[in-house]
Amino acid sequence: MDQILAIRTFVRVAEAGSFAKAADTMNLPRSSVSKLVQDLEAHLGTKLVERTTRSVTITTEGVAYRERALKLLADLDDMDGAVAGSRSAPKGKLRVDIGSVLANQILIPALSDFQHQYPDIDLMLGVSDRPADLISEGIDCVIRGGVLSDSSMKARKLCELDYVICASPSYLDGFLVPERPDEIEKHRIVSYFSASSGKRFPLRFQRGKERSEYLPASSGISVNESTAHLNALLAGLGIGQSFGFLARPHFASGALVELLAEWKPENHSLHLVYPADRFLNPRLRAFTEWAAKAFEAVDARRRRNETTETIHTHG
Structure with missing residues (x-):
């Protein structure tokens, strides 16, 4: 044996x-x-x-x-x-699960660099917005957003993502553009709902000490996948709250318009999570360090610092 x-x-x-x-x-x-x-x-x-x-x-x-x-x-x-x-590079199978929009917009475009650095790691990438069970599914780590409450897991913070409220010009044509959160009630909402619970998430607003949420009694459309949510906004189906890194390229092209720019909710923290009782092996350690650098490009804290530096330079 x-x-x-x-x-x-x-x-x-x-x-x-x-x-x-x-x-x-x-x-x-x-x-x-x-x-x-x-x-x-x-x-x-x-x-x-x-x-x-x-x-x-x-x-x-x-x-x-x-x-x-x-x-x-x-x-x-x-x-x-x-x-x-000390004498060889990490090798072997590594299973990583991640949400679809993060995989397609951030991780996959950068993976050629990871392959170049670690050619002997066999990366299995599970792409889905559903919550993954690391233990029962044999997953080494997940990249997951939001508040972490499971004490059986360890996490490394990768970045913070900011939110924006937006809609397409085709949807806004003929409507009064909302200037306050309570004016959102007059519009169709593109909502996001949980793949596991079916619960719709509210739109959240914050300006200084003022905070509010809006969850429509009914929604024009609700989706449970981030890329589909963005595409619904681009298709003119209503107003929605999306990640800033997703929406900004479409602000630049004119395909989307930012609304209520002064009403920013708290950032969405993104973590790399793995079981607390599982050893951080060389493959997982290598991926963790690489991912921390890969997600720097979309870190809202970095964007805020760059904006502050620009203001000070030109002020």
Whole structure:
């Protein structure tokens, strides 16, 4: 028995809650995964996993063994990485999940640089706006926005994204352009809704200490994907709130018009997130450092600093 492989396999089964999912994420036959765990149990003389036709339950002994195994594997990977890192580049499979607009607008256009730096990393990019379950799906990390409340995850902040209110000239033709948030009520709204809950997000406004939200009782159209949301605005379907980095090129071309520019909500923080009990291996460490630089280009804090410097220079 390859004891280290058996331990890794048991840990992955425990994380995934399924032999089948563990086999898929490890690229091993399901029979091999089952045999490795059985051999480990025989070696230890105790049951680590209770199997039924529908579920996998980790025994009390299995929970304790997993905690020790995670530390062992982290130390082993750290030891290997320290030695191997001094003589070779990171290599192997890395699964990263990210929202579609961030993938298509920021990450993918920059990936040739990542490939050039790390040609031996096999990057698997999951692109979707749905919330991903890192543990059960065997995902190494996700790039995710908003407030982080899951204490089982660690995160590195990549950037902040600002919001803008906008609409197309074709939609605004014949309408009074809103000058205050309460005047939005007279317009059709292009809303964004959660892919998991179906809940629509309100438009948020802030100017100094003044804050307000507007959630229409009904919406002209609601979508759950950021690129489709932008395209709905470009198609003249109503007014909506989009990320600034997406909308500004269309302000420059005249395809979209910014509205209520003084009413800016708080920025949207973007993080790279990974399980707290998973070792930051050389592949993930390399991707984390690279991603932090790749997302600098859309960081609203950088844009604010550049604007301030321009004002001071010409003031």
